[in-house]
Amino acid sequence: MNVSRIINIISIVAGGVVAIYAQAQERQNTYILMAGIMLLMFGIYRTSRNTPSKFEKEEESFIKTEKENEV
Template sequence: MKFLNYILIIFGALIAMYAKAGANQNQYILISGIVILMIGIYRISKTIPSRNDTENDEGTNKNV
């Protein structure tokens, strides 16, 4: 699954750059590239643990 997320990011970035390269750019291709890029970034960010969650958990254990 991690490999798929990186593929989505690379694929979305390539599509967005391709749409931006031409003088007569296609807005729909650019938007779809950005959407694919953002889906990949979102999926990766879900796997990163929150720093605030670990600080809150440690803080409550010290007070108990």
Template sequence: MNIRINYLLIIMGGIVAIYAQHDEQQNQYILIGGVVLLMVGIYRLARTIPSKKEKEEHQNNDLDNG
């Protein structure tokens, strides 16, 4: 469920940012809002990916316990 929200934020942020640049006179506030949505989605998605160090520690613990 959370992953879907993350992807939705990324897609919506991209769409809003592209829409803000569509006109000749860009609306800076809409562009900033789109970029913020995009970055929040990417940040939330990146938090769910374990770091390489954590992954190695998890594998070492499995080998020690197994």
């Protein structure tokens, strides 16, 4: 595992734990909850940024560029 992947996993887990902790208290602290959600979303964003889309397929063609004929 590389360092970037470890950072992503740690931020996702830590954000989830902080968000659950903030929700579990009798009087919820909104700022801690927001920080947990932001950390969670940061980890998810970094993870999804490196995941390739299944719809993006580069089709190779025999024509690399098409020149317009000048009249």
